[in-house]
Amino acid sequence: MKRNKKRQAELKAKTQSSSLEFQTMWGARQKMTEVNAEVEGRIREELQVLNNMGVAGDMLTLKTLLDDIQLTMGASAEHSRGILAGSVVAYCLGLEPTNPYETGAELDPQEFRPPLQLTVSYDNEIRNQVVDHLKSKGCNVTTYLGQPLLKLPNINVVIRRVVKA
Numbered sequence: 001m002k003r004n005k006k007r008q009a010e011l012k013a014k015t016q017s018s019s020l021e022f023q024t025m026w027g028a029r030q031k032m033t034e035v036n037a038e039v040e041g042r043i044r045e046e047l048q049v050l051n052n053m054g055v056a057g058d059m060l061t062l063k064t065l066l067d068d069i070q071l072t073m074g075a076s077a078e079h080s081r082g083i084l085a086g087s088v089v090a091y092c093l094g095l096e097p098t099n100p101y102e103t104g105a106e107l108d109p110q111e112f113r114p115p116l117q118l119t120v121s122y123d124n125e126i127r128n129q130v131v132d133h134l135k136s137k138g139c140n141v142t143t144y145l146g147q148p149l150l151k152l153p154n155i156n157v158v159i160r161r162v163v164k165a
Contacts, residue, residue, distance in 0.1 A: 016056040020089075021047055023063065027092030031099065039088065039101070046089045049112050055154040058116075062155060063093045065139065066120075069130055070094075077120035078162050084118040084155075119158040127161045134159075 024043055028035045050056060070076050080096050090096040095118065122130050131148045135141050140151045150157040 013051075013054065013056070016060060017047075017051045020050070020056040020059055020093075023060070024089050024092045027094065028088075031092060032101075042088050043092065046087055050089060053112060053114055053116075053154065055114065055116060058152040058155045059089070059093060059095070061152060062095055062118075062157065065134065065137065065150075066095060068137070069133060073126065073129060073133060075122055075126045075130060077122060079121050081119040082117040082158075083112060084116055090118070114154045115152075116155045117158075118155065119160055121160045121162045124161045127159060131159060 024047060025035075028039065028043060032039065050059060066077065077097055079098065084090040085096055085098075086100050087096060088100055091099055127148075131141055134150055142149050142151060144156075144158060148159040150159060
């Protein structure tokens, strides 16, 4: 019985890993003008580290949640910070709005330590609605230093406001 559960867990992790790789490469082809050997190598290196950490499922969940916010509310994150902010994988998945190659952001995948941190910012007018939407989807949203915090098993996402002048 134990062996069967272990096998199921391994199969689930492999499926999530494959899905994360597919969606990342798909996003890279959609968002980048050229996916050369350097870009592909950086993506594969980040994917290997993320998969070894066991965060593939959380990355996919976060992508689904942010895509749902974009689709239902028409709101997308304006900018982000945190360890995932310089990640090519996060950019390709749509978790990070800025291409790290355009900004020159370098990321050392060896810096990845769970829980990974990401801060996303939404317009002041919509931020509370985004938080309410996440709560309605059954997400674990708490507060951290007065900011809403979406807690996934291996990723913490702070949801900040952008106040426009």
